[in-house]
Amino acid sequence: MSKTATFSLSPKITATHLDRLAYLYIRQSTPKQVERNRESQAYQYQLTQRAEQLGWRPDRIRIIDGDLGLSASSSEHRDGFQELVAEVSLGHVGIIFGYEVSRLARNNRDWYHLLDLAALFATLIADADGVYDPRLYNDRLLLGLKGTMSEAELHLLRLRLESGRLSQVYRGTYRQRLPVGLLRQPDGTVVKHPDEQVRHALELVFTQFEELGSCRQVVRYLRRQQLLLPARRYSSGQSGEIVWKLPTDAAVYEILRSPAYAGAFVYGRRQTDPTQRQPGRRATGLVHKPREEWLQVSQGTYPSYISWEQYLSHQERLQQNSTLFAEKAQHAAGAVRKGTALLQGLAVCGLCGARMQPAYKAASHRYQCAELARRLGEPMCASLHGRAIDEVVVGAFFEALQPAQLDALAAVLAGQQAEQERLARQWRERLQRARYEAQLAERQYQVVDPANRLVAAELERRWETKLQELRTAEEEQHRFQSQQGKVALTPDLRRQLEHICQELPPLWNSGSLAVTHQKQLLRCLISRVILQRTAPDRVEVKIVWISGHYTVLSARVPIIHGEQITGYATLVKRIQELVQAGHESDQQIAAQLAAEGFHSARSAAVSPVMVQRIRLAHGWYYSLHQSRYGSEIAGYLTPKALAERVGVERTWIYRRLYRGEIEAKYLQRHPSSQIWLIENHPALIAQLQQALPGRRPDTERQNNG
Numbered sequence: 271m272s273k274t275a276t277f278s279l280s281p282k283i284t285a286t287h288l289d290r291l292a293y294l295y296i297r298q299s300t301p302k303q304v305e306r307n308r309e310s311q312a313y314q315y316q317l318t319q320r321a322e323q324l325g326w327r328p329d330r331i332r333i334i335d336g337d338l339g340l341s342a343s344s345s346e347h348r349d350g351f352q353e354l355v356a357e358v359s360l361g362h363v364g365i366i367f368g369y370e371v372s373r374l375a376r377n378n379r380d381w382y383h384l385l386d387l388a389a390l391f392a393t394l395i396a397d398a399d400g401v402y403d404p405r406l407y408n409d410r411l412l413l414g415l416k417g418t419m420s421e422a423e424l425h426l427l428r429l430r431l432e433s434g435r436l437s438q439v440y441r442g443t444y445r446q447r448l449p450v451g452l453l454r455q456p457d458g459t460v461v462k463h464p465d466e467q468v469r470h471a472l473e474l475v476f477t478q479f480e481e482l483g484s485c486r487q488v489v490r491y492l493r494r495q496q497l498l499l500p501a502r503r504y505s506s507g508q509s510g511e512i513v514w515k516l517p518t519d520a521a522v523y524e525i526l527r528s529p530a531y532a533g534a535f536v537y538g539r540r541q542t543d544p545t546q547r548q549p550g551r552r553a554t555g556l557v558h559k560p561r562e563e564w565l566q567v568s569q570g571t572y573p574s575y576i577s578w579e580q581y582l583s584h585q586e587r588l589q590q591n592s593t594l595f596a597e598k599a600q601h602a603a604g605a606v607r608k609g610t611a612l613l614q615g616l617a618v619c620g621l622c623g624a625r626m627q628p629a630y631k632a633a634s635h636r637y638q639c640a641e642l643a644r645r646l647g648e649p650m651c652a653s654l655h656g657r658a659i660d661e662v663v664v665g666a667f668f669e670a671l672q673p674a675q676l677d678a679l680a681a682v683l684a685g686q687q688a689e690q691e692r693l694a695r696q697w698r699e700r701l702q703r704a705r706y707e708a709q710l711a712e713r714q715y716q717v718v719d720p721a722n723r724l725v726a727a728e729l730e731r732r733w734e735t736k737l738q739e740l741r742t743a744e745e746e747q748h749r750f751q752s753q754q755g756k757v758a759l760t761p762d763l764r765r766q767l768e769h770i771c772q773e774l775p776p777l778w779n780s781g782s783l784a785v786t787h788q789k790q791l792l793r794c795l796i797s798r799v800i801l802q803r804t805a806p807d808r809v810e811v812k813i814v815w816i817s818g819h820y821t822v823l824s825a826r827v828p829i830i831h832g833e834q835i836t837g838y839a840t841l842v843k844r845i846q847e848l849v850q851a852g853h854e855s856d857q858q859i860a861a862q863l864a865a866e867g868f869h870s871a872r873s874a875a876v877s878p879v880m881v882q883r884i885r886l887a888h889g890w891y892y893s894l895h896q897s898r899y900g901s902e903i904a905g906y907l908t909p910k911a912l913a914e915r916v917g918v919e920r921t922w923i924y925r926r927l928y929r930g931e932i933e934a935k936y937l938q939r940h941p942s943s944q945i946w947l948i949e950n951h952p953a954l955i956a957q958l959q960q961a962l963p964g965r966r967p968d969t970e971r972q973n974n975g
Contacts, residue, residue, distance in 0.1 A: 799813050
């Protein structure tokens, strides 16, 4: 009788459907709706009564409510929806009840997938408006429209929420979550945290990053000094409570990256990129945008710990550190060996960041790196002349020991003294906090009713915990104080350093100091040396001192081809100028070029051979050469040119000159080379042609012979 009554309610429901299970899918989008909007839950659970009215027995009705508090925009994390789809695909479901289509899915991909399975296995779908059979065209069309409207509704909701949020951002009324160290008061104004320890800890992070220049080095420093960093706790009902944790790379990096510490309100640093999302990971898809793509930047909104210029400098430094070199440069330098390469273990490739290996050949050595060739099959990174680089580094080492540098050392030591004072203040504040918390726990224990044993026992346990923390803080502070010594450049120490400055260079150059000792001395001040070829004959030498500061120098290394030297075009032009100025020897020009700072491919000076090669290649001849081998000088013929005009050998002309057979009025001497210069006169040419052997009498020829 009940089944007959059911058929009268909906003719689409058959006995086959009633033999299967009826599934009720219950969902709300957010945990806040689950907690506050109980009426919607109650209405959805009442769908069991409708299922019974349509003919399903209570034991054949299943409720899926595991997706309460989850959005229907995707099915990746909705285990209940996936269970429903699995049951439909197994043919176990006769009908699916949902308050509305949006409860089942908010995107067409999941919705049409469910419709296809329901049509294939003859599963009905019911909502507040009626019962639908996906196999029927009209019903499927209506369900499709409802699914499309549900997806569009979600899009409109998101658009409205985002528009409202952006409107608040542009008006300056949007309240974003503040980092630790900044506090929002009830009236909305933002101030620095009133806890001095919190403020001093953040200031120490910024100070140490400016000095050390690396996030990892700041973490190591804090760990070495056994300092803690403040953080906010947002779970367990303790919203915004300050807790102290061990420093980590992520914590220090987040402090350095936050523009709020520079007083700036920024929105849009991280934006959603759908192409970056990974299936099964809800937190993926957010990407950090460059500063020029941030949606809103308002400086001076919050009280600042650093200036905006300092913040930009920090970001640039972090960007420079995020390379492969930053990881590889931490490798140990290795033990000192007996080879002549002074930078063994210190030389680092400026291209890939790997340690460069010394290669010895005959009496010289080179610094080579084949890391890219080994890993990627690319050409060798570099093969650099070692002796020239060593000379530059040793010169910088001696310069660092000069008395002029002792003043800088005194300044560094004074900075270290100030740093110790800041650390001591951090320890005093930490100990003061521990004492306060122990006293607070004691007062709470003292005021509790002794008859309430459960509460008294818990308060006593807390008191013991705070006393233990106080004892640990006192021991660590004592250990810190015992490790700190007086850091100062005393007069005696200064005199010792000045003595070393005077005695070490002669001892170094005398050859009596072993190579291993030289390497150990270099490592006392130098952390690493970064080498990169900037030109065929130039290598950039970046010396990183143990203090973290660095010095950039340039080393000139020998090469094979002279045309590749730096300033080769200037050298050629200068040779031309000197030739045209009247210089008459390659030795003289080479000496002048060396005095002006020019050099050749493998020497610190310019050789006469190089000058001659360049000069002849460009056809620049001295006046002596021009007078001997030229044709005409200042309108006068040379003996060579006159011989060509007359049609005889040059020696025939010279015999006439030596015998005085050419009148003196036709002759001159070159002022520098003293070469004969003959006037190009037609009468003289005709006279010499008449004197040719074939045109004179035999008797004259015999006498002249």
